[in-house]
Amino acid sequence: MNGPPLSDLSERAREIFRLVVEGYLDTGTPVGSKALAGEGGVGLSPASIRSVLAELEQRGLLAAPHTSAGRMPTESGLRLFVDAMMQVAEPTAQERAAIEKRLAEPGPIERALEETSALLSDLSGAAGMVMVPRREPRLSQVSLTALDANRVLAVLVGEDGHVENRILSVPAAVLGVSLEQASNYLTARSSGRTLAEAAAVVKQEISGGRSALDEASRDLVSRGIATWTTDTAERPVLIVRGQANLLDESALSDIERVRSLLDDLENKQTVATLLENARDADAMRIFIGSENRLFSLSGSSVIASPYRDREGKVVGVLGVIGPTRLNYARVVPMVDFTARSLGKRLG
Incomplete structure (x- = not known):
């Protein structure tokens, strides 16, 4: 093109x-x-x-x-x-101060990420998107509880108090074993470790025959670890705000395009995959229309930027999506400044 x-x-x-x-x-x-x-x-x-x-x-x-x-x-x-x-229009001092103030408000990081997505929507007049950094909390406890004949509820508690519930499908025969034994084993191996680190320890012990578990318990633990680690790796979290901005007066003459775009945004897994492509970029990525296969039918543009923590490590991606007639000169520097401001907030 x-x-x-x-x-x-x-x-x-x-x-x-x-x-x-x-x-x-x-x-x-x-x-x-x-x-x-x-x-x-x-x-x-x-x-x-x-x-x-x-x-x-x-x-x-x-x-x-x-x-x-x-x-x-x-x-x-x-x-x-x-x-x-294009001659970019850098954010004014007032705009920069407003962005920094909004992102500096106290509260959990999840709230800051939601604020960022809404902020991008407000600034661009389009839809704002923020991909949440993959959480890798260090675990303090794992508990397993039978839900029915084929399902187990796993509760993973992080050292920071974060709790995640996962449902594991298992053969009925496995539920005849002591879930308490498997829970205690997992807690002992995961305490103070991330899920990925705990999985490596458990797999090594089981494959080396060093685990103090019977065969059924080993099967339960192995299935759980495999399911949880795969789920964590493949489960991006995407926050989208401002879809209503896409339904402006000009959209009424091209309603099919807008409907296609809204359908794309509903598929957050696919959109997150697109944003993942911007993680390795040193700076802004701008996709215009059919340059990106995902939004080729809706004729939309995406402006995305990775955001980093204080150590310079890329932890996520944020951006906006809207019609190809976005005000690129204003939106591009806004996205860039917001990414840098969010990085400061992450600490």
Whole structure:
């Protein structure tokens, strides 16, 4: 989807292209030659402007919707604008202070993450997204309780008081063993360790024949560890706020696109996978329309940034999603500043 480099365009073509893109991003409607020739325009006749617009369309940077004589940028055009022409508008001192104040409010980190998602939505006028860092609390206790003939409830208690409940499906024969014995064994091996560390110790003991468990208890413990560690690794947590912002007046003329986008956002596992792709990025990632397969049908853009703790380790990703006519110049630096502010909050 790469368009021509900026150097291939004349100065006049660049100026007209810039005005069309900025006008479209501002209004959401195609920009016509009369508007470009009016006050504050390029000082050319409508005929000359139409000639340049035709050239830009031929180069794949602009398109003319069949319902309008105006032009709007293609995805290639937006990419060229974002990469080579956009002049970002840094957050004002008041905006920076408001962001930092909102994220510095006392409370659990989960609340700060929800505030971040809502904040991004408010700032962008789109939907805000924050992927919660994978929790790896150190455990203090594990207890197992039979729910019925084939299910066991596992309660994992962290040293920080965090409690997680997991349901484990097991053969009926396994429930005939002492769940207390398995609970005591797991607590002894997991106390002071993360789940991943405890799993490594348990697997090593069982495979080496050093566990003081009978065969049924070993089966129960092995099944539990395998299920819990897989669940932890594959279970991203995504907070999305501001979906209602996607239903603005301009969306009414393209309701199928918006419905497709909202359906995509409902599938948080898939969206989280997209954001995972931004974890390894050194800086901002901007996906425009079909550049990302997930949102190709809804024609949406995603601006995402990893956020780090005080040690510089990437712990999650945040960003916004909305129509391709997002105000990139304002939203990109806002997302970047919010990511840095959240990192300070994490400590």
